[in-house]
Amino acid sequence: MTRPAWLPDNFVLSLLGVVGLALLLPVQGQGVPVLDALTQAAVALLFFLHGSKLSRRVVWEGLLHWRLHALVFAATFVLFPVLGLLLRPWLEPLVGHTLYLGVLFICALPSTVQSSIAFTSVARGNVAAALCSASTSNILGMAVTPLLMAALAQWAGGAADAGAVKLSWHTFEGIVFTLLLPFVAGQVLQGWTGGWVARHKAWIRMSDQGTILLVVYGAFSAATVQGLYRQLPPLTLLALVGISALLLALVMPLLTVLSRVLGFSREDEIAIVFCGSKKTLASGVPMAQILFAGQAVGLLVLPLMVFHQLQLMVCAPLARHYADRPADAGAPPATRST
Incomplete structure (x- = not known):
């Protein structure tokens, strides 16, 4: 039996279960440093496996499609932040200042990898370009997101908020050693680990x-x-759900229109819409722990969790809608470019 598009998937239900567990039985005392060490090791392993999984050939093919990537990166690191700042007079009174910073954190994050590629594939879009664009967005995000978040916090709340974002050598050290180096190691060792992955x-x-x-x-x-x-x-x-819906309602149609005005193929349009409108939970939560060390990280990532669930619910029926279109003549969807 097919799961309805509006019903959360098993992973989202697991997320809700973990949140409930944390509310009822939070880790405390001596368990905190143990959990922190375990978490850092797990995150490093996660990025090592991503590095081992990402094909260099596909990356090279995707990198050649620079116009598509430029539009995706502009949506991810320019359009979202601009919307977050412009909508502040309406958003901040709804959810309060701390959660509004969480909304800005969504706007500063890179695209998600797995679901962007999965939805592009289901919709018969340019999978190679989506893989390269989403992956490159994540790699760039390791450097861009901390700087962008510090700037957004400065513009939104002044020096006090900018100081809440930990932009020190320790911050970049954490990102480099926990996220970037494991990814690079996975790429270097791909000849030995890629087959197993x-x-x-x-x-x-x-x-x-x-x-x-x-x-x-x-x-x-x-x-x-x-x-x-x-x-x-x-x-x-409920307001966080509405804010997430508003961001998606603004970004996704705009990317669709821009893709067509700029002459991209339908397969490229699909990759642009899915990669440019999505934000990563996998990289976002570990980044939040590093960037907002000592802050209310649980509250700051709550908007991201809401946005993550809503983007899945919106993209699932959209991918099926794209997939139902008549087959296009010409090159296969995974390789066609403008």
Whole structure:
């Protein structure tokens, strides 16, 4: 039986379960450093496996499609932040200042990899370009997101908010050693590890999801211990859903129109829409732990979790809609370019 598009998938249900566990049984005391060490190791392994999985040939093919990537990167790192700042007079009163910073954090994040590629594939779009664009967005995001988030916090709230974003050598050291170096190591060792990763896709997917669950549990446990959720009204959570819907409602149609005006093929349009409108949870939560060290990380990632679920619910029927179009003549969807 096919799962309805509006129903959360098993991973989202697991996320909700982990949040509930963190609310009822948060990790405390001596368990905190143990969980932190385990989380860092799991995140490093996650990025090592991504480096081992990403084909150099596909990366090279995708890199040649620079116009598509330029539009995706502009949407990811320019359009979203501009919208986040322009909508501040309406968004911040709805959810409060801390959660609004969480919304800005969404706007500063790179694209997501797995679901962007999966939806592009289902929709019969340019999979090679989507793979390269989403992956490159994540790599660039390791450097761009901290700088962009610091700038957004400065513009939104002044020096106090900018100081809440930990832009020190320790911040970049954490990103380099936890995220970037494991990814590079995976690329370098791909000749030895790539085959194993390709044969164990289910295990890799479980590792990805398990790492996210672990990080979310730690973030929400810390927020629970600090008592941050006791004053979170249900209407605020509903407002976060509305904000996420508004961002998607603005970005996705605009990318569709721009793709057609700029003369991209339908396959390229699909990759642009899915890669340019999505934000990563897998990289976002670990980044939040590093960037907002000592802050209310659980609250700051709550908007991202809401946005993540909504983008899946919106993209699933859209991918099926694209897939139902008549087959195009000419080159296969995975290789066609403008």
